[in-house]
Amino acid sequence: MTPNLQIAPPPTYHSYIRYENWLWIPGDQWRTVQASVSVGGTTVTVTAEPSRTQWDMGDGKPVKNCYGAGREWVKGMSEDAVTACGYAYEDASASDEPGYFTITGQLFYDVRWSCAGACSAPGGPLGEYPGPTSTSCLTVYERQAVNTNGSTGQSPQGRRSLCP
Numbered sequence: 001m002t003p004n005l006q007i008a009p010p011p012t013y014h015s016y017i018r019y020e021n022w023l024w025i026p027g028d029q030w031r032t033v034q035a036s037v038s039v040g041g042t043t044v045t046v047t048a049e050p051s052r053t054q055w056d057m058g059d060g061k062p063v064k065n066c067y068g069a070g071r072e073w074v075k076g077m078s079e080d081a082v083t084a085c086g087y088a089y090e091d092a093s094a095s096d097e098p099g100y101f102t103i104t105g106q107l108f109y110d111v112r113w114s115c116a117g118a119c120s121a122p123g124g125p126l127g128e129y130p131g132p133t134s135t136s137c138l139t140v141y142e143r144q145a146v147n148t149n150g151s152t153g154q155s156p157q158g159r160r161s162l163c164p
Helices: none
Strands: 006-008 020-024 035-041 042-058 065-066 084-088 101-116 123-138
Touching: 042 123
Parallel strands: none
Antiparallel strands: 006 020, 020 084, 035 042, 042 065, 042 101, 101 123
16 A cells, blocks of 8 residues: 655645654554455465554655654644654755655555465464555755844745645
């Protein structure tokens, strides 16, 4: 299943360096998937259970692994709300082409098999396997100070997302 990457603030907006961005996938995508095949009196079942979501935040830093779907950000949450999976950029994206970071997310699954009937073994682990990837983007700015004693500075207001 291709993950539906969710980021707060969303790609239609923008973020700032050192700001904790919330990362999650919808809870209904963080689920166990199972398939069975039967031949004669033997049934083999393969079960894939989500183990982590790997986020490549597009800034050249090591990938971020989150061991759960993450916590959905909901408008109106208190300022002290915390995320189960977050990422703070150290650099702005707007200074380099194309002006945004391309984010890639991928679910990984712990896969195991079981057998019922005329089997040579009862089953066991097959290891961790990657699922499909999905991409998104985020424009990241550096906040500029505004001097309040009469001189002007660059205001962060009016900035927009550069994501396509």
